[in-house]
Amino acid sequence: MKSGSNLEKVLQAGHFAFTGELGPPRGAHADEVRKKAAHLKDRVDSVNITDNQTAVVRMASWAACLLLIQEGIEPNYQMVCRDRNRLAMQADILGASALGIRNMLCLSGDHCQFGDHPTAKGVFDIDSMQLIGMVKQMRDEGKFLSGAEVDGKPQIFIGAASNPFADPFEWRVHRLAKKVKAGVDFIQTQCIYNMPKFREFIHQANDMGLTEKVYILAGITPMKSLGMAKYMKAKVPGMDVPDEIITRLQGVARDKQSEEGIKIALEQIAELKEMKGVAGVHLMAIEWEHRVPEIAERAGMLPRPAMN
């Protein structure tokens, strides 16, 4: 065991993992975190806590992680390279481990330009790939990035993101291979809508032996409406929403669109469960935490395995 996290145990035992996501509030109300978290409790193996997502200031990821631990839910601490240098990152990694956080997701972070402080200075002292290597070095070698000894190694299950759809498509699997080489334990992918392209990506990852070295959790975000699908297709960089998804949502009445979005997600999950090389699903129900219990139930993900 590298970290002893619930997520690591679930994956290592060969269960099909199911993880969720929660965005911290833009304020100091702990109850907002608890309220959202209640929908996820016992429905997922671990909950990603976003880190100033879309470059908008929110309650610190590590703090919201602690609130989840208090509620008996395992968090996955997201950390972006945009807001901290290597000193702050290593300090936060030690603090997170000391307080019982056992999973981390290492990300570059959206550019400040997208957020609420568009002229802020992006730090990017190290990149996401280098962050993976840094956490691994601290955990496995007991050394800081500087080479100095860590007195008390952090126990962290190391995650990272992968976008199978961004260009150049043929490079994506090689960038995944670089993350594996850097020492990542699990991957959560960008939201998948283009299943043929995802199949091809996993096929390549299988061929390169990557899926034997890293657990890949396929990212799923149910479409809440036709408007959301159109927005994601047109406006979100690196997102690949095929016309079929738009057509399907167009084909139902407005008040049935969210149900159709969930149906699409359930069909995807059913296929992903059977796909060689896919170790689980990461459900990003954006501001839709209250629908997770229903989706988990209908996807046949419940009950979640109890690990000791």
Place this chain on the structure above:
Amino acid sequence: MIVAKRKPFDEIMDLTKDYKKILLVGCGTCVAVCLAGGEKEVAVLAAELEMGRRLKDNPVELGSVTLERQCDREYLAQLDKTAGDYDALVSMACGVGIQFLAERFPNIPVFPAVDTCGLAVNQDVGWYEERCRSCGRCVLGLTGGICPVTMCAKGLYNGPCGGTNKGNCEISADQPCAWNAIYDRLKAQGRLDCILELSLAQEWKDTTPRTLLQPGYKKPEKAKA
């Protein structure tokens, strides 16, 4: 070359409003080429200031001079006899020249009339694009001659990130994704192996003021006057 942009007129007016006799000092090198602070731009600023101050009932006496370079002592020395006649200097050189001018005349207030904007190529008359952040650790040999530090909005060494968008950067459809371009160029050259290896955390060389001493040269005991 170093490129710069003239500051907004109101800002220059505000910076210098308390001074009655001002010498405008242009620079004949980089900022002249990029049309920000050469002889022509000095003349334009002089005319604007003269009129602006007159309209505010705060007339000013102006002198104008354009040195070959403000980053070289031998050219700054040309002002040794005249600078003292003025109660302020306004420099139209890059940040380097402005500081060297202020260092040369420490008793006279010096004000910038331009904002220095980077190391750029001359795409066309009046159109310049940044290409180098002078990081001190050039990786162009591994990245197909395209700088990820400058041209990637996040300065990533292991790109492209998930925000790459059909050949462009997530920040704008007008900004090419540097890593996409790096990939394309290296692929065409059959050199993708250059970026298959992990690029480790940088030892940044630009976080403290840098001094460059070429091999075979020594600093004099005391800088030459």
